[in-house]
Amino acid sequence: MTIQDEIKQLKGKKQAVILAHYYTRPEVQEIADYTGDSFYLSKIATKLENPIIVYCGVAFMGESGSLLNPNKKILMPDEEADCPMAHMVIKEEIDNARKKYKDLAVVCYINSTAQVKSWCDVSVTSANAVQIVKNLPNENILFVPDKNLGRFVAAKVPEKNVMYSKGFCPIHEYMSLEEIQELKHLHPEAEILVHPECCEEVVNIADYVGSTSGIIEYVSKSKRNEWIIGTEIGILYELQKRNPGKQFYFPKTKPVCLDMKKITLEKILYALKEEKNQAFVETEISKSANQTLNKMLELAK
Helix, strand or coil, rough: CHHHHHHHHHHHHCCCEEECCCCCCCCHHHHHHHHHHHHHHHHEEEEEHCEEEEECCCCHHHHHHHHHHHCCCCEEECCCCCHHHHHHHHHHHHHHHHCCCCCCCCEEEEECCCCHHHCCCEEEEECCHHHHHHCCCCCCCEECCCCCHHHHHHCCCCCCCCCCCCCCCCCCCCCHHHHHHHHHHHHHCCEEECCCCCHHHHHHHEEEEEEEEHHHHHHHHHCEEEEEEEECHHHHHHHHCCCCCCEEECCCCCCCCCCCCHHHHHHHHHHHCCCCCEECCHHHHHHHHHHHHHHHHHHHH
């Protein structure tokens, strides 16, 4: 029996479901029942009746799954898989902004810890950030922790005063403009598609800027055959699955999230067998953190 067969057998026996982010390994996405970006996985988790959810992603995703599904067991295949950006928020910055702007809405990227979410008013993902900020009645917005997504939102919603903190995703922030320009020189017919977590100079040369799901949809609806992709390389599995025959080019310095790649089939099997590494959010912050997620689901409808 293969490890995939073992996982499927255990999954059926325990009525479990496997969710995987697009940045995980190809074999992890292949075994998953649902794959997607953070927003999709957040939505789908609330609609599942399975008592056990194996969340193939980093810590903040497990926390979000736990907050939105308090009566389900959320298992993390690797409890050390984390997101550096999720911790790049200082509470003092939020407190000072609230004192300065009485109508302030603090908007946190879903890529943040439950603790950070508990300090904020609403969560967003890269797929819905612009829509939600537009829908908020507040004129003054503090966006945390991602400065790049914050700047992108500010440009899309110029009628509001959107401020942003200094956090960033190391994978996207350090993507090389020169390497993308080199790809464009080699493949002049290819369009450049990048994630809004990228730095400003990379975003400025892109033909399309969007979330992982947005990039996948954009490619899938187009008749073009060549694409330069500026986001984590795990997206390649879904791009090729939906678009056989199309060519995808990534920067020479491969954009790899090592934390996402910590999740393996062996760890998924262990999580199912032992039911350990359960995602957990402390009671004193769970209510306020959960409110930011539910507000996101409400405003993103």
